[in-house]
Amino acid sequence: MLVILSSDCSVADVAAVESAITAMGYTPLAVPGENRTAICVTGNKGPVDPGPLRGLRGVVDCIPVTKPYKLVSREVRAEDTVVDVDGITIGGDAHPILIAGPCSVETEARTLRIAEAVKNAGAAMFRAGAFKPRTSPYDFQGLGVEALHTLRRVKQEFGLPIVSEIVDAAHLEVMIEHVDVLQVGTRNMQNFALLQRLAEQPRPVLLKRGPAATLTEWLMAAEYLLAGGKRDVILCERGIRSFSDHSRNTLDLNVVPVVRQMSHLPIVVDPSHGTGRRDCVRPMARAALAAGAHGLLVEAHFDPRSSYTDAAQTVDADVIRGIHDDAAVLARLPALDAVGAGRAAVLSSRP
Ligand code: PEP
Ligand code: MN
Numbered sequence: 001m002l003v004i005l006s007s008d009c010s011v012a013d014v015a016a017v018e019s020a021i022t023a024m025g026y027t028p029l030a031v032p033g034e035n036r037t038a039i040c041v042t043g044n045k046g047p048v049d050p051g052p053l054r055g056l057r058g059v060v061d062c063i064p065v066t067k068p069y070k071l072v073s074r075e076v077r078a079e080d081t082v083v084d085v086d087g088i089t090i091g092g093d094a095h096p097i098l099i100a101g102p103c104s105v106e107t108e109a110r111t112l113r114i115a116e117a118v119k120n121a122g123a124a125m126f127r128a129g130a131f132k133p134r135t136s137p138y139d140f141q142g143l144g145v146e147a148l149h150t151l152r153r154v155k156q157e158f159g160l161p162i163v164s165e166i167v168d169a170a171h172l173e174v175m176i177e178h179v180d181v182l183q184v185g186t187r188n189m190q191n192f193a194l195l196q197r198l199a200e201q202p203r204p205v206l207l208k209r210g211p212a213a214t215l216t217e218w219l220m221a222a223e224y225l226l227a228g229g230k231r232d233v234i235l236c237e238r239g240i241r242s243f244s245d246h247s248r249n250t251l252d253l254n255v256v257p258v259v260r261q262m263s264h265l266p267i268v269v270d271p272s273h274g275t276g277r278r279d280c281v282r283p284m285a286r287a288a289l290a291a292g293a294h295g296l297l298v299e300a301h302f303d304p305r306s307s308y309t310d311a312a313q314t315v316d317a318d319v320i321r322g323i324h325d326d327a328a329v330l331a332r333l334p335a336l337d338a339v340g341a342g343r344a345a346v347l348s349s350r351p
Contacts, residue, residue: 001048002063002076005037009058014039017056024052029227031076040070042227067262069219071226072233077264083204083232085180086161088124090234090295091266096327097295099163099268100320101128103310104140105147110302115154117302117317122324125181126154127163127297131171132309133187140308148178155180163206163297169197176203186211186238186273189221199228206234206297208270211241215255219263235259235267236297237288239274248276248313251284256291257336268295272313278304281315285323289330298323 003017014030017039021028027043037058041048050062065075080092090097100123102114115126130147132140143150151162161180166172167188175182181204188194189210198205205225209218218235225233237256239249251274259267269288271281285296301307304314 001041001044001050001053002031002065002070003039003041003053003059004061004063005039005058006060007036009037013056013058017053017059020052020056024048029071031071033077033079038076040065040076042070067219068216069223069263072219072222072263072265074262074264079264081231081233081264081266083234083266085125085204088161090268092294094294095331096289096293097125097268098123098320098324098327099125099127099295099297100300101126101163102301102307103272103299103314104129104132104142104308105150105164106143106308108150108153111150111154112157113302114300115158115160118300118320119158119160121300121317121320123160123300123320125163126151126158126160127183128154129165129309131165131167133165133167133185134309145174148174152178166194166198169194172197172201176201179203181206181234183236184208189213189218192221192224195221195224196228199225199230204232204234205230206236206268208236208238209240209252209255211239211249213240215258215262219259222263222265233265234294235263235265236270237267237274237293238270238297239276247274247280249274251275251288253284253287253291256288256293260292266294267292268297269293270297272297272299272310272315276313278313278315278319281313282319282322282326286326286330289327290333292336296323296327 018028026041029040031038031040067073082089082091100118105128132142163181164179165183165185166175183206186208239251242250244250271284299314300320301314307314
């Protein structure tokens with residue numbers, strides 16, 4: 001349930017509502033909004049009786065929340081969340097953002113060369129893995145802390161904010177020091193202990209969808225982050241497991257307009273892991289933007305075939321430039337009804 005208070009309510013009114021929620025055996029969570037004060041009731045197993053809350057001073061409405069996820073839902077927050085990374089905005093009506101870089105950080109010289117190439121091709125952020133979650137223990141595991149130092153050089157030289165995957169909460173301190181956005185990879189989407197730790201640190205989190213996760217499971221994983229106090233969360237669709245033998249995964253673009261209806265969080269799409277094939281990356285990047293993605297995450301290299309990891313899906317800088325140009329063309333399309341209608345329906349049910 002969402003308890004809406006009048007915009008001129010006092011701090012004491014809010015405190016009284018929070019105490020009443022606590023007395024009912026639930027946990028109150030304030031939901032920041034531009035035009036109203038709202039408190040979400042969490043910890044309930046079934047419907048919440050609004051009786052004890054309705055009469056309290058300042059309370060103007062009690063709205064039942066019908067989904068198991070609350071803080072990530074549009075029912076609780078109608079306005080799009082816009083994530084700010086060093087002045088670059090992701091979400092809402094912001095121009096779609098292009099995040100690019102190699103799958104893994106390589107030698108410093110090679111990584112700097114890739115960064116220069118993707119920056120010149122239009123990328124706004126640089127993404128590369130220092131700690132790699134590999135299916136085989138015998139495969140390259142990433143260069144670890146040395147790679148984080150390389151990523152810092154990239155930021156110093158080219159001014160590109162850095163995205164990199166965190167695989168272990170033990171790396172949190174050093175990752176926060178070197179990285180602007182912490183990626184949670186597909187394998188860790190439901191690592192709830194890791195999510196709880198990430199909720200309490202200062203960096204935005206990019207949460208990839210698990211390879212077999214339903215939309216509800218994915219949003220519940222994001223809910224862990226928001227329930228722990230994190231607001232700047234970006235969702236990333238990266239393909240799900242299917243019977244396909246023509247692609248590494250099946251990029252689920254159906255989910256893009258649906259996420260935008262159900263959640264206020266920004267969603268980016270990763271056509272590299274979603275397809276596993278460099279020839280499919282630009283077409284699916286176009287499709288993702290046309291479906292309403294707020295950005296793209298693309299694996300790129302000056303010499304894709306020599307990439308340390310994920311070479312088959314890595315594209316060169318010309319493809320990045322092409323995707324960047326496609327984004328400019330697609331941005332001129334009028335907004336889609338499916339997304340707008342979801343948002344409008346929620347907004348119109350609000351005081
Ligand atoms: C990656 O981004 O390189 C990666 C390992 O991605 P995913 O978690 O989507 O497999
Ligand atoms: Mn990869």
